[in-house]
Amino acid sequence: MTKLLAASIFTTALLGASAVALENGPFTAEQAGGGRALFVANCASCHGARLQGAGEAPPLAGSTFMAAWGNRSTEELYNLVKASMPYGNGNSLDAATYRSIVAYVLSANGAKPGAVALTGNETVRIAAIADGKMPVIADAPAPAAGAARPATSYPPGRFGVTVAGSLKSYDPVTDSMLAHPKDADWLMYRRNYQGWSHSPLAQVTTGNVKNLQLAWSWAMNDGGASEVTPIIHDGVMFLSNVANTVQALNAATGELIWENRIGPAPTRAYGATRSLALYGDKVFVPTTDAKLYGLDAKTGKIVWQTVIEDAKEGYSNTGGAIAIKGKILVGLTYCNRYETKHCFISAYDADTGKVAWRFKTIALKGEPGGDTWNNLPDEFRQGAETWIAGTYDPDLNTTYWGTAQSKPWTRASRDSGAGATLYANSTLALDPDSGKLKWFYSHAPGENFDLDEVFERVLVDHGDSKDVLTIGKVGILWKLNRVTGKYEDSAQTLFQNVFDKIDPKTGIPTYRKDVQAAKVGDWISSCPGPAGGHDWPASSYDPRNDLMVIPLHQSCVLMRAEPMEKKIGVGGDAGSQRLFEMPGTDGNLGKLTAYNTKTMKALWSFQQKAPFLTGVLTTDGGVGFVGDFDRRFRAIETLTGKTLWQTRLPTSVQGHVVSYAVDGKQYIAVETGLGGGSPVGKPTTLMPGVHHPNNGNGIFVFALPD
Amino acid sequence: MKLYCCVALALMVAPALAAESFETRLSPSPLTDGTRINVTGEGEVRVSLDGNKLTVSGDFHGLASGATTAALYDGLGIAIPGPKAFDLTATPSMAGTLSGNVTLTAKQAAALRAGHFYVQIDSRLAPDGNLTGWLLPPHPHLAQDEPVAGPGVMPQFDVKQK
Numbered sequence: 001m002t003k004l005l006a007a008s009i010f011t012t013a014l015l016g017a018s019a020v021a022l023e024n025g026p027f028t029a030e031q032a033g034g035g036r037a038l039f040v041a042n043c044a045s046c047h048g049a050r051l052q053g054a055g056e057a058p059p060l061a062g063s064t065f066m067a068a069w070g071n072r073s074t075e076e077l078y079n080l081v082k083a084s085m086p087y088g089n090g091n092s093l094d095a096a097t098y099r100s101i102v103a104y105v106l107s108a109n110g111a112k113p114g115a116v117a118l119t120g121n122e123t124v125r126i127a128a129i130a131d132g133k134m135p136v137i138a139d140a141p142a143p144a145a146g147a148a149r150p151a152t153s154y155p156p157g158r159f160g161v162t163v164a165g166s167l168k169s170y171d172p173v174t175d176s177m178l179a180h181p182k183d184a185d186w187l188m189y190r191r192n193y194q195g196w197s198h199s200p201l202a203q204v205t206t207g208n209v210k211n212l213q214l215a216w217s218w219a220m221n222d223g224g225a226s227e228v229t230p231i232i233h234d235g236v237m238f239l240s241n242v243a244n245t246v247q248a249l250n251a252a253t254g255e256l257i258w259e260n261r262i263g264p265a266p267t268r269a270y271g272a273t274r275s276l277a278l279y280g281d282k283v284f285v286p287t288t289d290a291k292l293y294g295l296d297a298k299t300g301k302i303v304w305q306t307v308i309e310d311a312k313e314g315y316s317n318t319g320g321a322i323a324i325k326g327k328i329l330v331g332l333t334y335c336n337r338y339e340t341k342h343c344f345i346s347a348y349d350a351d352t353g354k355v356a357w358r359f360k361t362i363a364l365k366g367e368p369g370g371d372t373w374n375n376l377p378d379e380f381r382q383g384a385e386t387w388i389a390g391t392y393d394p395d396l397n398t399t400y401w402g403t404a405q406s407k408p409w410t411r412a413s414r415d416s417g418a419g420a421t422l423y424a425n426s427t428l429a430l431d432p433d434s435g436k437l438k439w440f441y442s443h444a445p446g447e448n449f450d451l452d453e454v455f456e457r458v459l460v461d462h463g464d465s466k467d468v469l470t471i472g473k474v475g476i477l478w479k480l481n482r483v484t485g486k487y488e489d490s491a492q493t494l495f496q497n498v499f500d501k502i503d504p505k506t507g508i509p510t511y512r513k514d515v516q517a518a519k520v521g522d523w524i525s526s527c528p529g530p531a532g533g534h535d536w537p538a539s540s541y542d543p544r545n546d547l548m549v550i551p552l553h554q555s556c557v558l559m560r561a562e563p564m565e566k567k568i569g570v571g572g573d574a575g576s577q578r579l580f581e582m583p584g585t586d587g588n589l590g591k592l593t594a595y596n597t598k599t600m601k602a603l604w605s606f607q608q609k610a611p612f613l614t615g616v617l618t619t620d621g622g623v624g625f626v627g628d629f630d631r632r633f634r635a636i637e638t639l640t641g642k643t644l645w646q647t648r649l650p651t652s653v654q655g656h657v658v659s660y661a662v663d664g665k666q667y668i669a670v671e672t673g674l675g676g677g678s679p680v681g682k683p684t685t686l687m688p689g690v691h692h693p694n695n696g697n698g699i700f701v702f703a704l705p706d
Numbered sequence: 707m708k709l710y711c712c713v714a715l716a717l718m719v720a721p722a723l724a725a726e727s728f729e730t731r732l733s734p735s736p737l738t739d740g741t742r743i744n745v746t747g748e749g750e751v752r753v754s755l756d757g758n759k760l761t762v763s764g765d766f767h768g769l770a771s772g773a774t775t776a777a778l779y780d781g782l783g784i785a786i787p788g789p790k791a792f793d794l795t796a797t798p799s800m801a802g803t804l805s806g807n808v809t810l811t812a813k814q815a816a817a818l819r820a821g822h823f824y825v826q827i828d829s830r831l832a833p834d835g836n837l838t839g840w841l842l843p844p845h846p847h848l849a850q851d852e853p854v855a856g857p858g859v860m861p862q863f864d865v866k867q868k
Contacts, residue, residue, distance in 0.1 A: 072740070080740030090739070497785050497863040514782060525786045527863075556785050558736045578736030583785050583821070583840040584861040586731055586847055587748075593857060602857035608850050641853030685739050 024114035025129040026074055026122040027103035032113055035104025038097050042086050051108050051134070053572045054314050054334070056677070057087070061108045061134050067520075067562045068576045070127035078102045078120035084684070088225070088675050089694045095120070108134050163259035167248065167298045171234055173278040175325055179394050184661035186232040189275035189320050190538065190615075191658070194459040195391035197540040199659035202620040203666035204704060209623050209635045209645045212702045215667060216254035220697040221245050224271015224288075225675020227536065229320070229615075230699060231276050231283075232660040237669070238278070238297075239699060242271035244287040248300060252662040254701065258300040262293060271675060274536075274656070275320030275389060277328055279350045286317040286330045292348055294328075304353035308332060308346060313339065320389040324399060324432040326350050331386025336407035337571030343384050345401055345428075347435060357435030361386065361403050361423050369422035372445075376415060380566055383407035384424040388536065391457045392432065393466070396483060399432045400457040400468055405447040408574035410561035412520045420445030425453040427470060427478075429485060439485030443470075443478055445508065448515055449498065449559055450530040450575060450678075453478075456538040458548065462598050469541075469597055471550060474498050475533030477595055478507065491600040493534070493593055494552050495582055497527045520561045527582055529557030531611070531682035538615035538656065540624065542638050546598055549624055549638065551612035552591040554582040555682055579685055589683050590628060592616075594641060604641040610690060611683050613676060617657035617668070625668055627653025629683050631692050633670055633700070651696035652680065668702045725756040728818065730825060730839030732766055735832065744831035746770045751804070751825045753841055758815060760808045762794055764825070767801035771831035776804045780814065784821040784840055784861050796827055821861060 040049065046057035053059035058068070069077060082098045084090040093101075099118045107113065109130035173187060181187050183200045190197045204212065220226060221242035231238040237251040244262040249255065262285060277284040282303060285293040289311035294303045309315035309332055319331045327347040335343035342362040348355055361384035363369030365377075373381050383406035390401035406421035408414050414421070422440070425447045429438040443453040453472030459482060460467050468482035475494045480487055487507035499509035518524045531553045539550040562574040581587055590612050593605035610630035617625045618638050627633040633653045634646035655671030674680075674697060683690070732749035734742065749766025762778065776796035781788035791814065794806035804827065810818065817823060821842055829836040845859050 076738070076740035078740075079743050080738055083742070084739040492860070493857060495784070495861050495863065497783055500783075500863070512783070512786075514786070523787075527785045558787075578738055578741075580736040580785075580838065581731075581733040583730070584842055584845060584859045587733055588848075588850075591858065604853045604855055605858040606851055606853040607848055607858060643851055685737065685742060688742060 022110070022112065022131060023129050025103070025106050025111035026116060026124050027099070027106060027113055027118035028115070029113040031100045031103035031118055032107040035100035035102070038101050039104050042093065043101065046087060051105065056573065058572055060105050062132050063565060064562055064572065064574060065109060066127065066130065066132035071125060073123045073125060074102070074106065074118070075121055075123050077105070077126065078118070082120070088680070090684070092694065106130055110135065159261045159263035161258065161260050161300055163256055165248070165256070165258035165299070167236060167257060170281060170298045172281045173233065173323070178323060185234070186230070186658045186660050187278055188231070188322060189229050189389050189656070190391065190456065193392040193394060194541070195456050196458065196543065197538055197615055197617055197656065198542055199617065199619045201659050201661055201666045203661070204619065204623055204668065205621040206623055206637050206644060208704060211704050212635070212645055212668070213705055215701045215703040217701065218249065218254050218699045220671070220699060222674070222695045222697050224266035225677070226272045226671065226673035226697040227274050227655050227676055228272050228671055228673070229275040229656040230658050230669050231278060232658065233278055235662040238276050238283050240273045240276050240285065242266055242697065244273070244285060244289070246276065246283060246285055246295060246300060251660060251667065252665070260295060260300040260302070262287060262302070264289060273318055273320055277321035277323045279323035279326070279328065282350065284321050284323065284328045284350070286319070286321045288316050288318060290315040290317050290332065292321070292328065292330055292353065294350065294353055306348060306353040306355065309341070313341070319387045322389045322392060322399070323350065324392050327356050327432060329390065329399060329432065331389065331401065333385040333387055335382055335385050336573060338379050338382060338566065338568050340379050340568070342382065343386070345386055345430065345435070347432065359428070359430055359435040359437065361428070363422040372420040372422045374415060374417035374419045379568060380415070381406070381421070382571065383421070385454070387452070387454050388456060391459055393459055393482065396466070397432065398429050398438055398482070400459065400482065401428045401430065402426070402454040402457055402470060403428060404452045404454040405444070405450060408564045408572065409448070409450045410518070410559065410575055411446055411448050412518055412522070412561035413564045413574040416446060418446055418516065421447070425472070427457060427468065427480060427485070429482065441480055441485045441487065443472060444474065446511070448511060448518070449526040449557070450573065451498065451526065451528070451533070455534060455536055458539065458541050460541060460597050467597070469548060471534040471539065473528060473530065473532040473534060475528055475552060477548070477550070477600065479597065479600065489600050491595060493550060493595070493602070494554055494591060495527055495584060496533070497525065518561060520563050523558045523560045523578070525556065525558055527556035528553065529555050529579060529682065530577065531555055531678040535679045536677070537612055537679060540616035540618040541597070542618040544620065545639060546596055547594045547603060547638065548597055549592065549594045549616045549618055551614075551616060551626060552593060553611045553679060553682070554585045554589055554591055554607070555686055556580050556582050579682055581686070589686060592626060592636075592641065594638070606641050609687065611679060613652055613654040613679055614670060615656040617659060619659055625657045625670065627657065627670055629680065629692070630690050649700055650698065651692045654680070665703055670700055672696050672698045672700065725754050726819070727844050728753040728755070728841040729844055730841045732764070732825065732827065732837040732839040735826065735835030735838045741832070744770050745836055747800070747837055749827070749837055751839060751841070755810070755815065755818065758810050758812070760810050760818070762804070762806040762808070762825070764804045765802065766804065766827060766837055769800040769829050769836055771829045772799045773797060773802065773836070774828050774830055774833065776825065776827045778806070778808070779824050779826055780817055781822045781824055781840070784863050788822065791823070794825070
């Protein structure tokens with residue numbers, strides 16, 4: 001590991017290498033020529049036709065690629081592509097295809113073909129054969145419009161209302177229903193405005209949960225990441241799928257009532273919105289192409305649609321929506337390119353789709369907080385995406401949202417100095433009527449490791465104290481006063497070495513000195529790594545016991561800041577990563593723990609090899625539910641963490657567990673899903689011996705026998 | 707900020723009279739999907755510090771190529787790499803043992819007690835690190851899926867209150 005530090009490569013050295021005569025590459029012209037079409041078919045939808053990268057798919061050509069790969073070998077590149085690509089489907093292509101794609105990528109970086117075909121075993125230093133300058137011939141044509149990602153095999157078919165049907169009746173969702181949901185319903189992402197993911201149903205108890213049986217199941221669209229939350233109202237389940245497909249199902253039987261395949265087919269890693277929203281007589285669908293749809297809840301037909309932001313520029317929405325007093329609030333993701341635009345939270349009239357307000361999550365020059373970006377021009381201030389829909393306090397008329405880290409990931413790549421880069425990695429308290437900022441709290445000023453603090457905001461009262469709790473990738477559970485935004489307390493839930501000081505009065509953390517001093521090219525350690533700590537699989541708050549049950553992930557990373565050209569249209573995360581085991585964990589990536597939110601002390605915890613990939617559900621029956629990477633779905637006793645029941649499902653158990661009732665019978669629903677970003681990608685690398693099928697998005701519903 | 711010191715690293719206050727023990731699991735060094743084929747294996751290391759005399763013993767297996775070197779490194783903190791401090795002896799094969807006897811300075815002993823020391827084995831196909839493990843005081847090795855009271859094993863990085 002230490003030699004990696006000594007081997008750090010600086011951009012200047014790489015650029016200098018371009019003046020040196022390049023050796024021929026260890027591939028043939030035939031391989032590179034054939035690789036072009038294979039790249040378009042398998043890779044271009046994520047990495048771009050010009051290999052420029054987009055979202056979490058890094059650039060595969062040019063200075064950023066060479067900075068990351070110049071001093072690494074063709075063997076490592078081949079092994080990485082073969083083991084992990086196409087995203088989520090590593091080793092799914094034949095070896096000749098992988099070789100050709102790698103040959104094309106090398107040629108797209110200026111490598112010249114030689115006489116001997118690439119086998120994948122060549123340990124040729126890439127900077128010795130390539131300089132990052134793309135020849136015209138290597139510029140791949142764009143994939144056909146609407147082309148699906150072939151390796152994830154989204155089924156062909158028409159879009160629109162593909163199954164016509166109508167609910168016999170539909171009770172419009174009111175503000176009162178959202179504020180005081182019926183026990184049998186699950187009307188929003190985390191069930192209630194407070195973000196608890198807790199069901200008051202108590203038919204399933206610690207005593208009878210062992211008798212749970214599968215009531216019904218339903219295969220969902222494959223072809224993209226799926227981390228969805230089923231929404232249930234009056235015995236109807238509204239289900240979001242990959243390709244922005246929405247279905248209404250009989251929640252007791254699984255019978256399909258209507259289906260609208262809004263589309264388009266998935267063209268990136270993230271395939272389905274995490275949550276739909278209900279309000280009035282409509283279902284609201286934020287889509288992966290950054291639009292918002294209002295559907296007729298009875299028929300699934302589109303009533304209105306509006307553009308949140310231009311998807312052609314890479315923007316998306318996967319975080320879901322929340323309905324507040326006649327407005328639908330949504331976030332925005334993939335704001336990691338240098339643009340004159342910036343990420344924002346926005347609200348739309350539920351009846352018409354007309355935009356009500358926007359709140360920009362980046363502070364520009366001259367604005368409050370604009371002096372926290374080291375004087376960077378506005379177009380180079382990016383990130384602060386909102387990956388998760390917010391929560392809401394009706395009494396305070398305030399909505400709470402988390403923001404992601406600024407982009408690129410590291411201070412050195414961003415040139416943001418020690419600035420806090422507001423409003424990245426913050427809790428934002430907004431007026432839902434106007435979008436005006438009431439207060440903000442920056443959890444990790446000047447974040448440096450892809451350690452978001454963007455996840456669930458959980459609203460809890462302790463006597464007169466109105467608190468908001470959240471936990472991010474560093475694994476620190478934060479408690480703020482949600483009236484004022486003032487720091488109240490925090491608790492470390494797993495090993496971390498990112499901060500070496502935390503101010504006990506303000507909660508402001510101080511990064512280690514070596515982190516503060518890091519330059520482009522330095523490998524810097526971070527525990528936890530980018531899978532978290534805690535990630536999007538949300539915690540659950542059990543109000544009966546004042547417990548937050550929190551899924552955690554235990555691994556670390558060495559991250560190297562890569563150079564990022566300051567140019568409009570360029571962008572990305574610009575961080576290379578090498579993963580390793582978190583000390584003291586015995587290789588257990590998964591940890592589940594329960595914290596009392598008043599005392600901020602852990603009641604119990606346990607760990608296991610596989611990380612947890614679902615949000616936690618707790619219930620008034622004293623039973624909690626959670627699923628994991630290794631296909632296990634289990635019930636635990638909330639007060640002790642003891643496993644009471646478990647089963648294996650077809651693939652990784654991923655998404656958000658919900659509970660609802662129909663005709664007095666309680667059901668537990670959970671998704672099996674693929675994709676899922678770092679919480680899936682990192683264990684795939686760290687646990688090569690744990691396998692699950694690379695298809696199998698579906699919903700599984702359990703109940704006690706009659 | 708609640709600081710949970712389940713692995714007591716506060717022994718640096720005063721030198722202990724009896725021999726102190728440290729241990730680590732060796733696991734694959736920092737890796738990517740591109741290198742993991744060559745960065746495989748696992749192992750265990752046990753260390754005894756008697757006065758300033760450090761005795762290291764351990765074993766490993768599952769390497770994709772033969773071990774070439776093994777050494778103790780003095781990191782900047784738990785899980786933060788640093789320079790090599792001492793060479794160790796390792797069996798030059800894909801499985802075997804490692805050992806060493808070294809004398810620490812007072813500063814090095816303090817660093818060991820603070821969790822800064824780690825063991826690294828290099829191999830032919832992973833010359834920049836194949837197996838790595840941070841030396842910590844003996845701690846419970848929790849059974850899978852078995853809940854324990856509190857936060858569980860959590861090495862404590864030296865977080866300071868301002």
